Amino acid sequence: MALSARNRLSGTVQSVETDGLMAEVEIELDADQVVTAVITSGSVDRLGVEEGKELSAVIKATEVMVEN
Amino acid sequence: MALSARNRLSGTVQSVETDGLMAEVEIELDADQVVTAVITSGSVDRLGVEEGKELSAVIKATEVMVEN
Amino acid sequence: MALSARNRLSGTVQSVETDGLMAEVEIELDADQVVTAVITSGSVDRLGVEEGKELSAVIKATEVMVEN
């Protein structure tokens, strides 16, 4: 199974904050950089996202901007 | 000047491929992870994006998915 | 392997048009509805997307609008 989204950054869940329908997940990448994802609480439950879990942040290339 | 987008990953431009209106930029992050951005060629010119340049990939948190 | 994106619509590739960096893929869903995806040509190659192939359109819930 492969997904067209070009970006897959592996890391460890640093924090999960669930609030009603939405949840904010902070993922610490290998190089001390942190990625924050806002996903539905339903997906947090379905994937069993919790502190310390290893997973990846996935991002479609057209959603990435560049800052100089 | 600050932007609401929560994710800002610093790295170095590994490649830039411009093709008509669109361009694909590969940014190597500090930990050997690579982020691909699809932006307009107009922005590549305006920001002077070129191989070897240090810049950041910027991503709104609602655009980030999580994969288990 | 599971992805937080809530929407996964299975279908058959009806057409693929590649043009430089970008590609347009039309996927016919089971109920005669068609979904069009614009992805990079790199992903078309990597996933072997071609006419007649069975695959899924995947969409993050925050990207879906509703029309009345």
Add this chain to the structure above:
Amino acid sequence: MALSARNRLSGTVQSVETDGLMAEVEIELDADQVVTAVITSGSVDRLGVEEGKELSAVIKATEVMVEN
């Protein structure tokens, strides 16, 4: 009135869950596939989205990924 978004999938609202600013709407398409949309509660009110209502899920083609 026409919109540039290429994808318009007609169906029936299966559930609406409103929680503060955000709402999650599940739309059952004709072929038993379900699409989940996360929109603002303001839009749920303005459009009168409720269980049993017929409406369409609308998605810009650049937001659609492909999974093999």
Add this chain to the structure above:
Amino acid sequence: MALSARNRLSGTVQSVETDGLMAEVEIELDADQVVTAVITSGSVDRLGVEEGKELSAVIKATEVMVEN
């Protein structure tokens, strides 16, 4: 017919540049501000987008960032 997307900014098409699958449309809003949209060339044709035409830029609220 109403769409859940909260933002609808009316203006006049200042330029359209079509290049293969993708097109870049610049829309001049009433207050001299310009909005650039990247849509498919297919949608440019279907909607008859051309210089001087009055239309609206439509944006889902979750796609808007804020800069201070």
Add this chain to the structure above:
Amino acid sequence: MALSARNRLSGTVQSVETDGLMAEVEIELDADQVVTAVITSGSVDRLGVEEGKELSAVIKATEVMVEN
């Protein structure tokens, strides 16, 4: 510091509604047009977004649709 996102619309914050993780910000543009942004409450705090503040709505061109 420059960002690849092509759209930057300056205005004044008309209202901010924070609800748990998410916040809805209404920005009045110079020509009486209003843009609504849904961002995280964390960003509202970090940027000090409040009624009357002058700031810009920033939008990536690939997120803009066109309506005829």
